[in-house]
Amino acid sequence: MASLKALKIRINSVKSTQKITKAMKMVAAAKLRRAQEAAEASRPYAERIEKVVSSIASKVTVSDQTPKLLAGTGKDDVHLFVVATSDKGLAGAFNTNIVRLARKRAEELKGQGRTVKFYTIGKKARDGLARQFRNDIIESVEPGDLGKLGFDAIKVWADDLIARFEGGEFDVAHLFFSKFVSVLTQEPTELQLMPVALSNDNAPAGVGASVEYEPDEEEILADLLPRNVAVQLLRASRENAASEQGSKMTAMDNATRNAGDMINKLTIQYNRTRQAAITTELVEIISGAEAL
Amino acid sequence: MALHFELVTPERLVRSEEVYMVTVPGAEGDFGVLEGHSPMISTLREGELAIYASQGAAPERIALDGGVAEVNENGLTILAEAIGQ
Numbered sequence: 355m356a357s358l359k360a361l362k363i364r365i366n367s368v369k370s371t372q373k374i375t376k377a378m379k380m381v382a383a384a385k386l387r388r389a390q391e392a393a394e395a396s397r398p399y400a401e402r403i404e405k406v407v408s409s410i411a412s413k414v415t416v417s418d419q420t421p422k423l424l425a426g427t428g429k430d431d432v433h434l435f436v437v438a439t440s441d442k443g444l445a446g447a448f449n450t451n452i453v454r455l456a457r458k459r460a461e462e463l464k465g466q467g468r469t470v471k472f473y474t475i476g477k478k479a480r481d482g483l484a485r486q487f488r489n490d491i492i493e494s495v496e497p498g499d500l501g502k503l504g505f506d507a508i509k510v511w512a513d514d515l516i517a518r519f520e521g522g523e524f525d526v527a528h529l530f531f532s533k534f535v536s537v538l539t540q541e542p543t544e545l546q547l548m549p550v551a552l553s554n555d556n557a558p559a560g561v562g563a564s565v566e567y568e569p570d571e572e573e574i575l576a577d578l579l580p581r582n583v584a585v586q587l588l589r590a591s592r593e594n595a596a597s598e599q600g601s602k603m604t605a606m607d608n609a610t611r612n613a614g615d616m617i618n619k620l621t622i623q624y625n626r627t628r629q630a631a632i633t634t635e636l637v638e639i640i641s642g643a644e645a646l
Numbered sequence: 647m648a649l650h651f652e653l654v655t656p657e658r659l660v661r662s663e664e665v666y667m668v669t670v671p672g673a674e675g676d677f678g679v680l681e682g683h684s685p686m687i688s689t690l691r692e693g694e695l696a697i698y699a700s701q702g703a704a705p706e707r708i709a710l711d712g713g714v715a716e717v718n719e720n721g722l723t724i725l726a727e728a729i730g731q
Contacts, residue, residue, distance in 0.1 A: 403714075505656045568672055
């Protein structure tokens with residue numbers, strides 16, 4: 355049986371761990387609120403730009419003049435996975451879930467004879483994929499604190515991605531991130547980034563109505579499509595920021611509770627050991643007195 | 647007699663209100679939008695947005711760094727990347 359002193363040390367060490375996880379949980383809760391607001395604030399723009407893009411795209415006939423971002427390269431051989439995670443761990447299964455989904459999809463596509471390349475955003479995405487796909491990672495960027503990520507930084511990545519796409523490095527780009535559903539639920543999600551995936555439910559009600567375009571449809575598209583890529587990336591990183599904090603909060607809450615349970619168990623053991631020592635001492639004294 | 651006007655940036659929904667008229671710096675020249683404007687979509691150049699809350703009122707000006715304007719039956723929506731104060 356552990357000595358009293360060893361138990362005492364153990365209890366104190368668990369207590370200080372609990373203090374840390376509790377503080378991390380509170381920090382995550384505070385950051386979560388802000389990240390959630392930011393995620394919600396970025397939704398209107400993304401929704402509206404999608405609407406405008408699909409309403410124009412539904413009126414454009416695909417020709418040689420059509421921007422590649424809309425029409426695609428006409429091939430389906432090389433896929434690029436843009437995997438967005440965070441730089442930091444200690445957030446439960448947040449990073450792992452995103453990486454796992456990407457890995458699963460990559461294996462599916464490779465099984466069909468496609469080439470898969472990776473563009474990782476976040477240290478954890480790179481670490482998680484490097485083991486299996488070291489030579490397929492074409493670029494890794496580190497976003498730092500997801501909550502403080504601005505549109506300017508994201509635009510740089512988007513421009514880089516578009517340049518690679520135009521240069522023919524890949525045919526289809528998928529974006530992987532974690533969608534923030536609620537504090538307890540974050541859903542790893544895949545989204546087609548390039549060429550633009552058009553959902554037909556967004557087709558405008560008044561398709562027949564004549565809409566004036568200034569300058570013309572194609573020029574507007576050429577302006578809008580790159581913007582759309584950047585906006586989707588921004589939205590993904592906002593969702594990621596909220597998911598990360600939510601996931602971290604839950605993980606740290608669990609850790610705090612586990613530490614509490616452990617402290618209770620150790621305290622009981624400590625008290626029993628102490629009591630046993632006292633009883634032994636008493637028995638010794640009494641038997642000593644009787645012997646006289 | 648009011649035009650529903652929305653100004654949206656990637657960061658947030660800046661404005662959503664009823665106004666009288668908005669003058670927009672379109673890529674091919676400024677244009678004013680009143681209620682009942684015919685549907686159109688236009689790219690924007692760098693310039694100033696002038697918002698007239700009511701007829702004859704002094705306009706409120708917001709600097710834009712390019713973007714897209716869409717006019718439909720619901721009103722005017724401006725998607726701007728960055729706005730000045």
